[in-house]
Amino acid sequence: MIHRRLAATLFAGAIAFGTLTACGSDDDSSTTLEVYAAASLRGSFEKIATAFEAEHKDVEVKFNFAGSSELVSQLTQGADADVLATADEKTMGQATDAELLSAPAQIFAGNTLRIVVPAGNPKKISNLADLSKGVDLVICAPQVPCGAASVQVAEAAGITLQPVSEELNVTEVLSKVTNGQADAGLVYLTDVISAGDAVEGIEFPESQDVINRYPIGRLEESDEDDLADAFVAFVASSAGQQILADAGFQAP
Numbered sequence: 510m511i512h513r514r515l516a517a518t519l520f521a522g523a524i525a526f527g528t529l530t531a532c533g534s535d536d537d538s539s540t541t542l543e544v545y546a547a548a549s550l551r552g553s554f555e556k557i558a559t560a561f562e563a564e565h566k567d568v569e570v571k572f573n574f575a576g577s578s579e580l581v582s583q584l585t586q587g588a589d590a591d592v593l594a595t596a597d598e599k600t601m602g603q604a605t606d607a608e609l610l611s612a613p614a615q616i617f618a619g620n621t622l623r624i625v626v627p628a629g630n631p632k633k634i635s636n637l638a639d640l641s642k643g644v645d646l647v648i649c650a651p652q653v654p655c656g657a658a659s660v661q662v663a664e665a666a667g668i669t670l671q672p673v674s675e676e677l678n679v680t681e682v683l684s685k686v687t688n689g690q691a692d693a694g695l696v697y698l699t700d701v702i703s704a705g706d707a708v709e710g711i712e713f714p715e716s717q718d719v720i721n722r723y724p725i726g727r728l729e730e731s732d733e734d735d736l737a738d739a740f741v742a743f744v745a746s747s748a749g750q751q752i753l754a755d756a757g758f759q760a761p
Contacts (some may be wrong), residue, residue: 538567542736543589547596549680552703553756561743572615576653576678580749584609591731592740594723601724614726617744619759620697621720622658623712625686632692637666637713640693647682647691650675658719659695680723699757703704
């Protein structure tokens with residue numbers, strides 16, 4: 510009887526150990542791809558990740574969305590990631606100068622600015638010059654791509670912008686307009702589309718002279734070289750480009 514009980518105990522232990530081992534092996538087989546991406550890419554890249562994960566089983570794409578200059582700063586300070594996508598070439602150039610990339614980045618999309626106002630356009634803004642006439646304006650800070658573009662379009666229009674706030678990424682600008690904290694803002698066309706009926710977007714001619722080109726590349730310190738290259742290739746593929754186009758991005 511004792512032998513039977515001992516055998517049963519050992520058998521149950523073996524089953525439990527096998528179960529734990531199987532669970533552990535499942536976890537070990539999964540791979541995480543860390544992607545640092547400009548805030549304006551959030552909606553599109555989340556959809557791209559879903560499609561990418563469907564083709565690459567046991568892979569999870571994790572994002573860090575922020576202003577492009579903030580992302581580069583984090584990486585130069587030692588943050589670990591596999592892929593970097595910024596909202597302009599200048600910021601990616603800073604990453605290149607810091608030797609963060611394993612190879613030259615490639616352009617995968619373009620974006621232009623729009624004036625964004627709350628639904629109904631209470632201040633009746635119709636052009637860029639109206640932003641300098643007693644309007645509570647919010648824009649991106651000059652050191653981030655959307656802010657640099659805002660400065661360029663203002664210079665092209667011959668006006669001086671006097672924002673009540675300068676934000677570190679375009680998402681924060683959009684949020685202040687949708688929450689009623691500002692009369693208007695300068696954001697990307699893609700942000701206007703993503704906000705839906707909460708805002709109205711106003712096109713202005715000077716925007717066509719300032720097109721932000723978005724680059725992407727694998728990082729030198731990536732532990733997942735092949736997977737990072739596959740993600741970059743997927744973004745440039747017809748499937749990835751269709752997702753970006755649906756969001757309002759221009760073709761590279």
